[in-house]
Amino acid sequence: MRPVPKPGWTASKPSSNDTLGEAIVKSNRLAATLMLALACGATGAPAAPPAAAAAVAPLPVSLALQAAKAALAACVAQGLTVTVTVTDREGVARVVLLGDGTGALSIITSRRKAYTAAALGMTTEQLVKNLSGSNFDLAMIDPELVALAGGIPIMRHNVVIAALGVGGADRGDADVVCAQAGVDAIKNQLD
Amino acid sequence: MNSKRLAATLSIALACATTQVQSAAPATAPTLPVLVALKAAEAALAACVAQGLTPTVTISDREGVARVVLVADGAGPVSISTSRRKAYSAASLGISTAQLAKNAAEMHIVPQSVDPELLPLPGGFPIMSHNIVVGGIGVGGADRGTSSSDEACAQAGLDSIKAQLE
Numbered sequence: 001m002r003p004v005p006k007p008g009w010t011a012s013k014p015s016s017n018d019t020l021g022e023a024i025v026k027s028n029r030l031a032a033t034l035m036l037a038l039a040c041g042a043t044g045a046p047a048a049p050p051a052a053a054a055a056v057a058p059l060p061v062s063l064a065l066q067a068a069k070a071a072l073a074a075c076v077a078q079g080l081t082v083t084v085t086v087t088d089r090e091g092v093a094r095v096v097l098l099g100d101g102t103g104a105l106s107i108i109t110s111r112r113k114a115y116t117a118a119a120l121g122m123t124t125e126q127l128v129k130n131l132s133g134s135n136f137d138l139a140m141i142d143p144e145l146v147a148l149a150g151g152i153p154i155m156r157h158n159v160v161i162a163a164l165g166v167g168g169a170d171r172g173d174a175d176v177v178c179a180q181a182g183v184d185a186i187k188n189q190l191d
Numbered sequence: 192m193n194s195k196r197l198a199a200t201l202s203i204a205l206a207c208a209t210t211q212v213q214s215a216a217p218a219t220a221p222t223l224p225v226l227v228a229l230k231a232a233e234a235a236l237a238a239c240v241a242q243g244l245t246p247t248v249t250i251s252d253r254e255g256v257a258r259v260v261l262v263a264d265g266a267g268p269v270s271i272s273t274s275r276r277k278a279y280s281a282a283s284l285g286i287s288t289a290q291l292a293k294n295a296a297e298m299h300i301v302p303q304s305v306d307p308e309l310l311p312l313p314g315g316f317p318i319m320s321h322n323i324v325v326g327g328i329g330v331g332g333a334d335r336g337t338s339s340s341d342e343a344c345a346q347a348g349l350d351s352i353k354a355q356l357e
Binding site for chain 2: 058060061065069072092093094095096097098099100104107
């Protein structure tokens with residue numbers, strides 16, 4: 001469920017006239033940013049013992065489906081055609097729903113938003129904010145990562161157990177609103 | 192030689208799929224709404240889960256593009272690809288993947304040599320509305336040895352939306 005992303009789709013490629021030094025500086029800064037992203041993602045979470053993640057149950061497909069349906073319904077109610085993807089904690093798609101009339105790009109963006117949120121443990125909206133003003137190349141770390149709002153991690157006991165991504169709404173913050181509606185639909189069932 | 196025979200077989204498969212279709216205009220051809228696709232997927236998954244099986248269910252549109260994917264708790268990665276390929280095969284050829292397997296065996300051909308996405312294993316059915324292919328359903332990962340659970344679960348999914356396709 002993780003096709004090879006089309007090259008050059010999102011983040012800028014390293015410029016060919018970068019010196020090696022610049023490239024190293026960039027990669028160091030990127031590493032720092034990603035560490036920051038991870039730190040920010042965990043802000044407010046009480047320090048959990050390392051073994052906790054393994055002990056927290058994964059998201060059952062029934063709840064993943066419920067969240068995906070709610071996100072799709074929220075967008076359809078606004079006349080928006082989107083794809084909704086719910087991944088597990090490894091970023092593998094477990095539920096995919098293509099709204100009627102969705103385009104091919106929404107399939108890719110919804111998956112990558114969910115993957116990114118699962119991988120970093122933070123919303124892709126937050127990632128966009130963290131990266132704003134910088135020219136970090138996310139693709140250098142992992143071409144599947146994407147800095148587009150609309151991906152939200154799903155947490156249980158402060159551990160990432162899944163993520164939901166919405167792509168294709170392309171109207172203001174509609175992707176984010178629909179994704180949040182999906183996550184909200186199951187939040188009372190995650191404790 | 193083989194490729195000629197394969198092309199002939201695929202032509203036959205395609206011809207079968209379009210049998211009785213009276214040159215319906217694409218714009219007015221029936222489509223498979225996502226909520227109907229979702230219903231079929233949920234029914235297929237439930238049928239398998241009720242037996243303690245952990246498959247992946249994929250519903251594709253008539254082009255073979257996955258529109259609904261449900262990965263059961265505990266399903267492995269191979270089930271994801273096989274369910275997708277079964278749905279794709281059934282939708283693109285307009286025949287069940289069991290029939291495709293039978294045709295391929297009889298004619299000593301390997302469908303994957305024409306299109307590596309084709310998969311001649313039981314568990315895929317075309318979804319028809321008014322004799323037109325509107326999609327495909329594929330179930331993968333439920334089979335244990337020689338059982339035909341994939342096909343039974345896919346059939347359960349298909350049956351659940353029969354009324355909505357008329």
